[in-house]
Amino acid sequence: MSSPKVFQKVDEFRNWRNELYKHGKVIGFVPTMGALHDGHMSLIEQAMKDSDVVVVSIFVNPSQFGPTEDLDKYPRTLDSDLEKIRELQKRTNRAVDAVLCPTVTEMYPSGYNPASTTHTGAFVTVKGFSHQLEGQFRPTFFRGVATVVTKLLHIVHPAKLYLGQKDFQQTVVLRRMVKDLLMDTQVIICPIVREQDGLALSSRNVYLSEKERTEATALYRSLTSAKALVKPGTKRATIIQHVEDFLKKELPACTIDYVSVANIDNLHELDAYQEPGKYVLNAVIRLGTTRLLDNIIL
Numbered sequence: 001m002s003s004p005k006v007f008q009k010v011d012e013f014r015n016w017r018n019e020l021y022k023h024g025k026v027i028g029f030v031p032t033m034g035a036l037h038d039g040h041m042s043l044i045e046q047a048m049k050d051s052d053v054v055v056v057s058i059f060v061n062p063s064q065f066g067p068t069e070d071l072d073k074y075p076r077t078l079d080s081d082l083e084k085i086r087e088l089q090k091r092t093n094r095a096v097d098a099v100l101c102p103t104v105t106e107m108y109p110s111g112y113n114p115a116s117t118t119h120t121g122a123f124v125t126v127k128g129f130s131h132q133l134e135g136q137f138r139p140t141f142f143r144g145v146a147t148v149v150t151k152l153l154h155i156v157h158p159a160k161l162y163l164g165q166k167d168f169q170q171t172v173v174l175r176r177m178v179k180d181l182l183m184d185t186q187v188i189i190c191p192i193v194r195e196q197d198g199l200a201l202s203s204r205n206v207y208l209s210e211k212e213r214t215e216a217t218a219l220y221r222s223l224t225s226a227k228a229l230v231k232p233g234t235k236r237a238t239i240i241q242h243v244e245d246f247l248k249k250e251l252p253a254c255t256i257d258y259v260s261v262a263n264i265d266n267l268h269e270l271d272a273y274q275e276p277g278k279y280v281l282n283a284v285i286r287l288g289t290t291r292l293l294d295n296i297i298l
Contacts, residue, residue, distance in 0.1 A: 003086055004056075004096040010106050010155055016098065017157065025052040029158035029185075031149060034058040034101075035075040035203035036084050039193040043162040044085070046190050048094040055156050056085065057100040062112055063123075064144030075203060100156070107151055123147045126173045126180075129267060133260055133282060134169050142173050149174055153183055161185050166192045166200050168280055168295045172267055192295075194220070200294045207290040215251055216287055222246040223281055223296040230298055234273045236261045239298075243283055257284040257291070264297065273298060 007013040020027065028051030030043045036058075047054045058081055065071035078101060085096050104112060110121050123143050130142035153161065161178070163171050175187045193201050198220035199213075208216060226242045240259045247256055260282040262269050270279055279298040284291065 003082070004089075005098045006082070007098060007100050008102055008106065010102060013098065013100055013155060020053055021157075026160070027051060027053045027055055027156060027158040028160045028162060029055045029057070029152070029156045030162045031057045031059075031152050033060045033074070033203065034081050035077050035206070036081045037193075037201045037203065039164055039166065039201035041084070041088055042193050043164060043190050044088060044096060045092065046188065047160065047162050048092060048096075050160055050188070053097045054095070055098045055100060055158065056096055057102075057152055057156070059100075059102055059107060059148070059152075061107070061144055061148040062104060063108070063147055064138075064141050066138055066140055069138070075206060100152075107148065124150045124177065124181075126177045129169070129173045129176055132169075132267060133258060133262075134284070137257055137284075142170070145170055146173060146177050150177070150181070153178075153185055158185055161187050163187065163189055164192065165189055165295070166202065166293060168264075168282060169267060172265070198224075200292075202292070204290055204292075207288075209288060212287050212290065215253070216292060218247060218251040218254075219283060219285055219292055219294050220296075221250065223283060223294060226281060227296055227298055230273050232274055236270050236272060239273070239281065243281070247283075247285065251285070251287070253287065255286040257286060259283045261298070 005016065028047030030047055032040050044054065044056060058078060060074055060076060062071055082099065085099065089095055124146040125143050126146050134141055163174060165171065171189050178185055178187055197217045199216050222243045225246055226239050229242060230239060239261050243259045244256060247254060261279055264278060264280045273279060277297060280295050281298055282295040284293050
């Protein structure tokens with residue numbers, strides 16, 4: 001089976017994509033920042049099942065990093081990422097048709113300086129969904145995510161966009177963006193992929209020391225422990241307190257950024273749990289220098 005076509009130039013990708021339209025092909029698209037793991041692969045495999053053509057992007061997007069965040073040290077592993085895609089193709093006997101890995105200049109033709117807090121130009125902001133939770137700690141993050149995904153959707157024009165549940169607020173922001181901007185793309189959210197001990201897969205897990213990696217399982221255990229206690233009428237404050245107490249006992253070295261119980265569609269915090277499948281329990285902690293996110297549907 002041939003390797004995927006690799007494109008760095010937007011115009012070259014568009015020329016290739018335009019040929020597909022002549023034959024009515026359905027494109028499934030998986031946007032990533034590289035450092036691919038089994039969570040990414042599960043998205044790609046779902047796209048393979050649903051689509052005629054599969055496109056994966058690998059682009060470390062500078063506009064979603066704040067001036068003090070880890071842009072420079074974020075793992076860039078294009079060669080190994082492409083090898084993992086080839087291995088997946090051999091295992092599934094199904095091709096990833098194209099990998100789009102543009103440069104920053106291609107994606108930001110007017111320039112972008114991540115060290116600056118003031119920029120001119122076009123950006124996309126999804127108000128009402130971006131200021132809370134992650135937005136409290138990373139105020140420009142969702143503007144960067146919404147902007148780059150809008151650019152990628154304009155380039156790829158997929159029928160289907162595949163996102164992972166682990167970054168739950170991001171899925172809410174992007175679903176609303178696609179809806180409000182009348183984008184002709186179906187957003188498909190795929191389940192979290194976990195290690196055998198429950199830790200949610202993340203490209204940033206490589207930052208954990210061996211000791212921290214063992215300790216990090218407490219995050220998922222705190223969520224499952226809280227879920228087991230929930231019944232109709234359980235107060236939001238009770239659920240949050242249980243998670244916080246669990247983490248303080250099991251993982252005293254961590255810093256808790258937030259614990260949230262919110263509606264899965266609009267992130268509105270609830271007063272008390274009522275209906276199964278309508279609420280998401282989110283928690284974010286810092287363990288050493290690594291920030292870990294996880295969530296579970298109640």
